[in-house]
C-alpha cells in the first residue's frame with residue numbers, strides 16, 4: 001500500500017486518512033513526532049486493509065451461503081431458516097454472532113484463514129442459536145452433533161477467541 005503524507009501547516013490537531021484506489025492519503029499536523037505519526041498510520045493501514053479484506057470476503061456471499069445450507073441439511077435436517085450469513089470485520093475476539101429474531105448470522109473475518117472444519121463449527125454453533133438462543137445444555141447437545149466441535153473449540157480458544165461468547169449478548 002502506497003502512503004502519501006501531507007503535512008498541514010494549519011493548526012489541525014488530528015490526523016485523517018482516506019483511500020483512493022490503492023493509495024492512502026494522510027493529512028497530519030506539521031511537527032508531529034515521527035514515532036507517533038507512524039503509530040497512527042499503522043492503525044489506519046490496518047483498518048483499511050481489514051475493510052478491504054472484508055469487502056473481498058463478502059464479494060462471493062454465495063460460497064458461505066452454500067456451505068451454511070449444506071450444514072443446515074446435514075445437522076438440522078434442513079429445517080432452519082437463515083436470512084443472511086456474512087463475515088464481520090469487527091469480530092476479533094468473538095467468532096460469531098446470531099440474531100435469533102432476524103435470523104442473521106455474522107462470523108469473524110479471521111475464520112477465513114482458518115481450516116474449513118473450524119469455520120464450519122462456528123456456522124453450526126450459530127445455526128444452533130436459531131434453535132436455542134442461550135448456551136443451555138440442549139444447545140450444546142445440538143452443537144455436539146458436529147463431530148469436531150470439541151476440537152474446534154480448543155482451536156478457537158488457542159487463537160484468542162473468547163471461550164464462551166458472553167451470555168449477556170443475546171446476539172451470540
Ligand SMILES: [Zn+2]
Pocket residue numbers: 125129135165172
Ligand atoms: Zn454461542
